[in-house]
Amino acid sequence: MHLQDRWKLIIDELNPDRVTSVDELTARLGVSPATIRRDLNELHELGHLLRVRGGAMRIEGKHFTAKAEPKTPEFQTDSLIGQSSFLASTIVNAPVKRAIARAALDFLKPGISMIIDGGSTTYTLANMMANEPYHVLTTSIPILQCLLDRSKVKVTLPGGELFREQRIILNPYDDGMLQNFSAAKMFIGCQALTRNGLMQSDTLLVQSERRLMERADQVIVLADSSKIDAPASLSVCPLTAIDVVITDEGLTDAAREWLEHAGIEVRIAQVTAEDRKASEVV
Amino acid sequence: MHLQDRWKLIIDELNPDRVTSVDELTARLGVSPATIRRDLNELHELGHLLRVRGGAMRIEGKHFTAKAEPKTPEFQTDSLIGQSSFLASTIVNAPVKRAIARAALDFLKPGISMIIDGGSTTYTLANMMANEPYHVLTTSIPILQCLLDRSKVKVTLPGGELFREQRIILNPYDDGMLQNFSAAKMFIGCQALTRNGLMQSDTLLVQSERRLMERADQVIVLADSSKIDAPASLSVCPLTAIDVVITDEGLTDAAREWLEHAGIEVRIAQVTAEDRKASEVV
DNA sequence: CGATTGATGATCGAATGTGATTGATTCTTA
DNA sequence: TAAGAATCAATCACATTCGATCATCAATCG
Numbered sequence: 035m036h037l038q039d040r041w042k043l044i045i046d047e048l049n050p051d052r053v054t055s056v057d058e059l060t061a062r063l064g065v066s067p068a069t070i071r072r073d074l075n076e077l078h079e080l081g082h083l084l085r086v087r088g089g090a091m092r093i094e095g096k097h098f099t100a101k102a103e104p105k106t107p108e109f110q111t112d113s114l115i116g117q118s119s120f121l122a123s124t125i126v127n128a129p130v131k132r133a134i135a136r137a138a139l140d141f142l143k144p145g146i147s148m149i150i151d152g153g154s155t156t157y158t159l160a161n162m163m164a165n166e167p168y169h170v171l172t173t174s175i176p177i178l179q180c181l182l183d184r185s186k187v188k189v190t191l192p193g194g195e196l197f198r199e200q201r202i203i204l205n206p207y208d209d210g211m212l213q214n215f216s217a218a219k220m221f222i223g224c225q226a227l228t229r230n231g232l233m234q235s236d237t238l239l240v241q242s243e244r245r246l247m248e249r250a251d252q253v254i255v256l257a258d259s260s261k262i263d264a265p266a267s268l269s270v271c272p273l274t275a276i277d278v279v280i281t282d283e284g285l286t287d288a289a290r291e292w293l294e295h296a297g298i299e300v301r302i303a304q305v306t307a308e309d310r311k312a313s314e315v316v
Numbered sequence: 317m318h319l320q321d322r323w324k325l326i327i328d329e330l331n332p333d334r335v336t337s338v339d340e341l342t343a344r345l346g347v348s349p350a351t352i353r354r355d356l357n358e359l360h361e362l363g364h365l366l367r368v369r370g371g372a373m374r375i376e377g378k379h380f381t382a383k384a385e386p387k388t389p390e391f392q393t394d395s396l397i398g399q400s401s402f403l404a405s406t407i408v409n410a411p412v413k414r415a416i417a418r419a420a421l422d423f424l425k426p427g428i429s430m431i432i433d434g435g436s437t438t439y440t441l442a443n444m445m446a447n448e449p450y451h452v453l454t455t456s457i458p459i460l461q462c463l464l465d466r467s468k469v470k471v472t473l474p475g476g477e478l479f480r481e482q483r484i485i486l487n488p489y490d491d492g493m494l495q496n497f498s499a500a501k502m503f504i505g506c507q508a509l510t511r512n513g514l515m516q517s518d519t520l521l522v523q524s525e526r527r528l529m530e531r532a533d534q535v536i537v538l539a540d541s542s543k544i545d546a547p548a549s550l551s552v553c554p555l556t557a558i559d560v561v562i563t564d565e566g567l568t569d570a571a572r573e574w575l576e577h578a579g580i581e582v583r584i585a586q587v588t589a590e591d592r593k594a595s596e597v598v
Numbered sequence: 599c600g601a602t603t604g605a606t607g608a609t610c611g612a613a614t615g616t617g618a619t620t621g622a623t624t625c626t627t628a
Numbered sequence: 629t630a631a632g633a634a635t636c637a638a639t640c641a642c643a644t645t646c647g648a649t650c651a652t653c654a655a656t657c658g
Contacts, residue, residue: 037605052321052324065606066606068647071645086318162363175460178457179461183375189477189478190477191477192475193487350616350618351617357637369624370634
């Protein structure tokens with residue numbers, strides 16, 4: 035049997051809902067545990083499965099082989115939430131997002147006031163935030179929910195209308211809480227980051243974010259490297275309006291060049307084993 | 317059993333509305349208490365649950381268990397709320413509250429705009445609300461969450477600061493969205509309803525509610541009969557500012573007398589068998 | 599045919615997960 | 629307030645799993 039054939043078999047044999055042990059695979063494929071381990075490590079490296087101690091797990095929503103028809107737990111949860119898109123976006127690239135969010139935590143000091151924009155990476159940031167006397171202004175409902183049990187964190191919402199798809203509150207008028215708020219930092223995600231600046235896809239978001247950015251001293255962009263030079267249409271602000279970019283090791287030297295040339299501090303977040311581990315549970 | 321499998325099970329087993337004890341988890345998963353404790357600490361560290369003495373709690377709006385089939389809308393939203401104090405108040409007198417909320421539904425017509433104040437009875441109202449093109453302004457986080465999946469309902473939030481205990485957003489300044497909002501109806505709960513008017517216990521609530529009432533044409537009070545002539549300290553408004561009171565059969569003739577004497581329309585909600593049944597589910 | 603490469607299996611020390619014990623801490627109750 | 633119960637973190641011993649190394653074998657190529 036050839037290596038690639040065995041790999042296919044392994045992926046097919048993976049239980050959809052639980053860890054498949056090395057022993058199981060050893061028995062079913064008739065090869066030694068050492069070989070299975072090697073295979074699993076390589077397949078993990080290639081991103082085809084999730085290696086865990088004792089065996090391996092299927093990556094959610096990745097492999098839909100003919101045999102294991104997934105009635106899909108994820109669909110069930112989707113229906114519970116109503117809006118699948120948001121939760122789904124928190125899962126893709128989860129380890130990297132965690133790493134970036136963790137790097138962003140370095141900017142936090144007790145007593146600081148900050149704006150946290152909506153988005154999956156900033157949501158991860160809120161999740162990892164300690165219960166310290168911060169003051170947070172956010173437009174995001176999930177972040178609001180997440181901060182509900184951080185008793186020391188003061189939370190402010192600008193008023194406005196609920197947009198379900200994005201799960202944010204936007205104010206069509208330029209009034210309200212925002213006038214009275216002044217933040218030391220603003221954390222913002224994006225759809226893309228190019229030489230033309232920070233890009234989004236939604237006009238509503240653009241308007242709102244522009245207004246929010248005016249209220250912050252320092253703008254910190256959280257963007258994994260796939261966002262750099264990604265295609266996008268609407269510019270929120272030029273690069274000069276950005277102070278810091280936190281991204282991952284995938285950043286190309288060329289991109290780093292033009293970011294730093296624009297006077298932006300570039301931080302690279304290291305993905306740790308813990309980040310990967312934490313992302314396994316969902 | 318593998319670590320990741322156990323983690324998934326633990327998160328699934330977590331009770332939505334109370335602390336799940338280490339012993340419970342020990343029994344259900346068949347591993348030692350030491351292991352459960354270790355798992356809980358790690359999962360807490362990773363932000364997947366809230367570790368408390370004796371066990372662990374689910375984190376708000378984070379994990380949507382796939383197994384607990386949510387047949388009823390109530391059940392669904394309960395798991396979203398979590399906060400015990402608030403949940404507790406929705407349970408006391410639940411059948412009566414359901415009956416009153418159902419009676420309040422008669423006031424709703426598609427296209428109507430309304431203000432829904434925070435509180436357990438108004439929360440029940442939001443829960444029972446149909447998915448129709450209403451426009452709702454609310455200060456209550458649980459109601460906001462509950463309306464997230466009513467796709468046709470337009471939701472507006474006044475800006476302000478989060479008050480965790482009451483789970484509402486209050487604006488210390490008198491500006492923002494509220495200026496631009498005008499509602500046909502306002503639904504409001506209370507701590508007591510006396511000859512002196514509508515009473516609350518919290519000064520913050522009083523301020524906010526006064527401002528909200530100004531924006532509504534018709535004020536509808538939802539108050540079960542135990543609230544009538546109950547002791548309370550702070551007056552929100554005199555009886556003359558109230559248009560309708562919806563209560564239950566426990567209303568005394570005397571009370572009905574002075575309510576109607578103040579020009580208030582009194583409606584009595586009939587508690588049906590279904591109301592009792594629906595309340596047992598929790 | 600012989601050499602080289604790559605995959606496989608076995609072995610072993612290291613790392614990790616688990617359960618039991620113990621003493622400390624915290625909560626409850628009298 | 630004090631005694632008792634419950635819970636906890638720390639630690640040790642045992643079992644499992646892991647990664648590194650090496651020897652063997654088969655396929656490939658000169």
